[in-house]
Amino acid sequence: MIAARRRVEAGLPYPLGATWDGKGVNFALFSAHAEKVELCVFDARGRRELERIALPEYTDEVWHGYLADARPGMLYGYRVYGPYDPARGHRFNHHKLLLDPYAKALSGSLRWSDAHYGYRIGSHREDLSFDRRDNAGGMPKCVVVESAFTWGNDQRPSVPWTRTVFYEVHARGFTVAHPAVPHALRGTFAGLATSAVVGYLHDLGVTTLELLPVHAFIDDRRLVEQKLRNYWGYNSIGFFAPEPRYLLGDPNEFKTMVKHLHEAGIEVVLDVVYNHTAEGNHLGPTLSFKGIDNATYYRLAEDPRYYDDxxxxxxxxxxxxxxxxxxxxxxxxxxxxxxxxxxxxxxxxPALARENHGYARDAAFFKALAQDPVLSRVKLISEPWDVGLGGYQLGNFPPGWSEWNGKYRDTVRRFWRGDLGVLPELASRLAGSSDLFEHQGRRPRSSVNFVTVHDGFTLTDLVSYNHKHNEANHEGNRDGADDNLSWNCGAEGATGDDEIVTLRERQKRNYFATLLLSLGVPLILAGDEHGRTQRGNNNAYCQDNEISWVDWSALSPHDLALADFVKTLLRLRGGHPAFERDAFYRGAPIDASGRKDIAWIRPDGAEMENGDWGSDHRTIGFFLGARPMLFVAMNASPDDVTFTLPESHRRISWSLVLDTAIEGGVRRGVPVDAVVEYPMISRSLAVFAGSVR
Structure with a gap:
């Protein structure tokens, strides 16, 4: 038995967690149903448990104590005593060392063994049995932190929504193979803070880095046994601690990264996973919440032995x-x-906003954030679906929220794949999806538009594969979505056919141009701008290797041209008032000329009428009347089409800005002014700037 040798004082029930006050450390842990809580102190390497100290006070369901001789850097965990009674929802097991839910840093990694389970693995009684093995040797340890950091004059970029361009990045995968990042920094927050990376992001023209989960998470046991890892990080076990694998050693490295990105005017947004934890179902491990107060932390089913998943x-x-x-x-x-x-x-x-009878737009979660003087002022973006009943809630989030628009993704993919019957919905998606979001004063920024994200094909794979190829995940290619709305352009996977390669490059430019010329907030998947491929894997959550990493080593001329094309588009978007408008289009006249804020145009230059929206059309143009005027012509058909530009015979002089049929997208050395009719090859997009004669 490990005895306590330190003198412990009563301390305070707030704040929760381990708080260094300059003299000692206050420890506070919530548990409504526990009978006793022990603070476990470990040596500097986290291998030997030195003391067990019973927290002496219990106030408002918070166990607390104060150690005057504790200092930052101390490693600790908890053992929580109470009933082990899964039939009543209780899973206390003091033989298991538990992580503090409020730990600000973790040391070490989880080493899997049967000892991490509260029940006896292999017992015919399953989780109704009880395991008495000590798991501390294989557990990470919590670290008492010193929060001081010299921020200097750090200023939030506060990028307006109308200028925001998200760039979805994996903290490790973006730099682990980057030749300009020092080897020691690759795959870390420090690597993202290097001048080579920050300079690249700034030069590309994105405004907001959206990082895949960086809260502390664990690798699922099944993956570890298959020599895989939980690469994406949607397996959280701590909501305050940065994931140790992205650190060289100091948790302040995350702050340093933020500071460098802010200096370049780039925001940092976190992908956060508060809907579940890494402890799994009733047969999962006991690592933290399950052993602290299972009946409080988790939604339990009608039979409280099981979880409401x-x-x-x-x-x-x-x-x-x-x-x-x-x-x-x-x-x-x-x-x-x-x-x-x-x-x-x-x-x-939606899982965060489920009350007793399902998803609610006035859920306590929404109310808490709306009234918070800090959280109501930051960018809030939802993935607006979960797997529960009525889980698809796109367009049904409260004012102040933006939402990943999966309907935008699907509609744009269907259009450029060449599907028929897409035009009416395509028009709505290009114009900001007012059919989904125009209520309660919500604006076009409510729609976060994307074509590809981490979950699914990369852009190169979207135009290179008809089917998923997830064999490397060791799940028999059963995981991942089966319907990707993709088209391989004539061959499955890599090919040396020049005609197919040319078409794929054009399709990639089509997708990028569509995304960056749509009203709403665009999101770009990191690496898409220079042809990153996952070899057809559309669910690379467990691939911490070359399948998922951004490959910077051998960019082809096609890759470099695509990156330049994306920069051109981002400059066009950032400098044009049509994409800074904070209101939906009305299709209404904007001045005495009768010119509309947006008009939908047929190839003959006339405005589209009811019969033109039928299922047999795959061409469309839209005319943005606000000056400087823009006209975008889109031809997703397999045939060449000549577009007559609107009002070109009378009042407007048009010049070509870009054409996706041209490598790089911009025609150089050829006069393009005063365009009246413009021939477009199949599956291409062209943009024109207009001025009044």
Whole structure:
């Protein structure tokens, strides 16, 4: 038995977690149903448990104590005593070392063994049995942190929504193979902070880095046994601690990264996973929440032995409970205030807003954020679906939220694949999806438009594969979506056929041009701008290797041309008032000329009428009347089409800005002014600037 040798004082029940006050450390842990809580202190390497100290006070369901001789850097964990009674929802097991939900840093990694389970693995009684093995040797340890950091004159870029361009990045995968990042820094926050990376992002023209999960997470046991890893990070076990694998050693490296990105005018948004934890279902491990107060932290089924799983991961955090809601909002506020991040993208967000009878637009979670003086001012983005009943809630989030628009992705993919019957919905998506978002004063920025993200094909794979190829995941190619709305342009995967390669490059330019010329907030998947491929894997969540990493080593002329094309588009978007408007288009006249804010145009130059929206058309143009005027012509048909530019015979002189049929997208050395009719090859897009004669 390990005895306590330190003198412990009563301390305070707030704040939760381990708090260094300059003299000692206050420890506070919420558990409504525990009978006793022991603070476990470890040596500097986290291998030997030195002391067990019973927290002496219990106030408002918070166990707390104060150690006057504790200092930053101390490693600790908890053992929580109470009933092991899964039939009543309780899974206390003091033989298991538990992570503090409020830990600001973790040391070490999880080493899997059967000891991490509260029940006896292999027992015919399954989780109704009880395991007495000590798991501390294989657990990460919590670290008491010193929060001081010299931010200097750090200023949030506060990029307006109308100028925001998201760039979705994996903290490790973006730099692990980057030749200009020092070897020691590759795959870390420090690597993202290097001048080579920050300079690249600034030169590309994106405004806001959206990082895949960086909260502490674990690798699933099944993956480890198959020599794979949880690469994406949607397996959280701590909502305050940065993931150790992205650190060289100091948690402040995250702050340093944010500071460098802010200096370049680039925001940092975090993809956060508060809908579930890494503890899985009733047969999952006991690592933290499950052993601290299972019946409070998780939504339990009618039979409380089991979990109400609305996430597809085995469990769902119960944000209906005030203390769980507090955990989420405390975490968000910590990252916004202490770490200076600029916003959050919420994974499976409807799960956070499920009250007793399903998803609610007035859920406590939404109310808490709306009234918060800090969180109501940062960027809030939802993934507006979960796997529960009624889980698809696109367009149904409250004012102040932006939403990943999956209908935009699907419609644009169908159009450029050449599907018929797409034009009416395509027009809505290009114009900001007012059919989904125009209520309660919501604006076009409510729609986060994307064609590709981490979950699915990359852009190169979208135009190179008809089918997923996920064999490397060791799941028999059963995982991942089967319907990707993709088209391989004539061959499955890599090919040396020049005609197919040319078409694929044009299709990539089509997708980028469509995305960056649509009203709403664009999101670009990192690496798409220079041809990153996952070899047809559309669910690379477990591939921490060359399948997922951005390859910077051998960019082809096609790759470099595409990157230049994206820069051109971003400069066009950033400098044009049509994409800075903070209101939906009305199709209404904007001045005495009768010119409309947006008009939909046929190839003959006339405005589209009811009969032109039929299922047999795959060409469309749109005319933005605000000066400087723009006309965008889109031909997704397999045939060449000549577009007559609107009003070109009378009042407007048009000049070509770009054409996706041209390598690089911009015609150089050829006169392009005063265009009246413009021949477009199949599957191409062209943009024209107009001026009044």
């Amino acid at each position: 609305m996430t597809g991961t085995g469990n769902t955090l119960d944000v209906r409970h005030p203390r769980v809601l507090q955990l989420v909002t405390d975490s968000l506020r910590y990252w916004a205030e202490e770490m200076h991040v600029d916003g959050f993208r919420f994974d499976l967000a």
